Amino acid sequence: MNSQNTLSRELALRIGLAARILPDTDAKRLFKVLTNCVGLPITEDKIGSINLKKLKTAQEREFANIDDALLKQALHILKTNVVTIETRKPEILGFSEGDMPGSVRIACGSNDAVNVDGHFGSCSQFLIYQVSAAEARLIDIRSTDIPAGLEVDDKNVFRAELIQDCKVLYIASVGGPAAAKIVRLGIHPMKLPGIESIAEVIGQLQTVIAGTPPPWLAKVMGIEASDRFRFEREATG
Numbered sequence: 001m002n003s004q005n006t007l008s009r010e011l012a013l014r015i016g017l018a019a020r021i022l023p024d025t026d027a028k029r030l031f032k033v034l035t036n037c038v039g040l041p042i043t044e045d046k047i048g049s050i051n052l053k054k055l056k057t058a059q060e061r062e063f064a065n066i067d068d069a070l071l072k073q074a075l076h077i078l079k080t081n082v083v084t085i086e087t088r089k090p091e092i093l094g095f096s097e098g099d100m101p102g103s104v105r106i107a108c109g110s111n112d113a114v115n116v117d118g119h120f121g122s123c124s125q126f127l128i129y130q131v132s133a134a135e136a137r138l139i140d141i142r143s144t145d146i147p148a149g150l151e152v153d154d155k156n157v158f159r160a161e162l163i164q165d166c167k168v169l170y171i172a173s174v175g176g177p178a179a180a181k182i183v184r185l186g187i188h189p190m191k192l193p194g195i196e197s198i199a200e201v202i203g204q205l206q207t208v209i210a211g212t213p214p215p216w217l218a219k220v221m222g223i224e225a226s227d228r229f230r231f232e233r234e235a236t237g
Contacts, residue, residue: 007042010081014047018074020111022066023121023173030074033059047078067173069194070119095130095139103132104221105139106205107163107187108198109171113141117195120174120182121156126163129202133210136202156181163187167220170201188216 007015012027019030031042037058038046055071056064063071090113107126109118118124128140142162152158156178163169164185174182174191182189192201208214213221 008044011042011044011047014078014080017111018077020122020124021070021073021077021118022063023070023119023175025122029062033062034078036062050075050078067119070173073117073172073195090127090138090141092140093137095137100130100132100135100137102209102221103130103135104168104205104209104217105130105166106168106170106202107142107166108201109169110198113198115195115197116170116192116201117172120159120169120171120178120189123171126159126169127198128163128166129198131202131205131209133206136206154181160185160187168205168217170198188220 015030015034016027019025019027022030033055034042034047034050037050037054052068052071052075055075056066056068106129108116108129109120109123109125110116110127111118111124113125113127124144126142126144127138128142130137130139144159144162146152146155146158160178160182164187166187169182169187169189170192171189172192172195174189179189179191208217209221
């Protein structure tokens with residue numbers, strides 16, 4: 001029996017879930033770093049002793065370039081009992097162009113379909129919402145898995161093209177080169193300061209839409225240029 005088989009099912013599940021939120025990381029890579037961090041066998045007590053500094057410096061600083069916010073989230077998952085009952089996915093609602101005048105289509109990078117908690121390069125899905133001041137409608141959930149047999153030269157371009165019909169992307173973390181590729185497709189990336197629920201993000205956006213949207217948002221909402229000029233003057237006083 002190898003060392004990985006000595007893991008409890010619970011710990012193995014946590015390692016798998018934690019790896020999903022870290023960019024370019026699978027369970028094998030995370031397991032290797034944890035092994036270097038605390039030694040074998042990996043136990044609940046050893047996992048509980050790991051702090052951010054210890055994780056960042058393990059395995060010759062393997063994770064040194066990953067955002068602290070994502071590493072903290074990974075540590076939280078590693079140290080928290082997992083609810084194994086599958087979370088019910090939100091219901092996708094029908095939508096036809098023209099249904100919601102004055103609305104904007106957004107994408108939320110997520111792993112759990114509840115929070116904006118994903119790194120652009122590693123989140124498992126994008127939840128697509130049509131949002132107006134009065135309504136928010138989930139119209140699609142798009143997996144970021146690359147279809148079998150499809151050759152992808154640039155994973156970030158592939159992911160950006162999945163959401164190219166959206167005008168705004170909410171994400172927990174995104175690197176500069178990836179952000180440039182997103183912008184190139186006409187999508188405005190919004191990196192959040194921390195993990196937030198999708199409901200909170202949408203609520204904040206609806207408040208902005210109902211009030212004085214910034215010129216870039218007014219433009220993607222289809223507001224006429226004369227009105228965008230009014231918004232800009234109101235925003236600057």
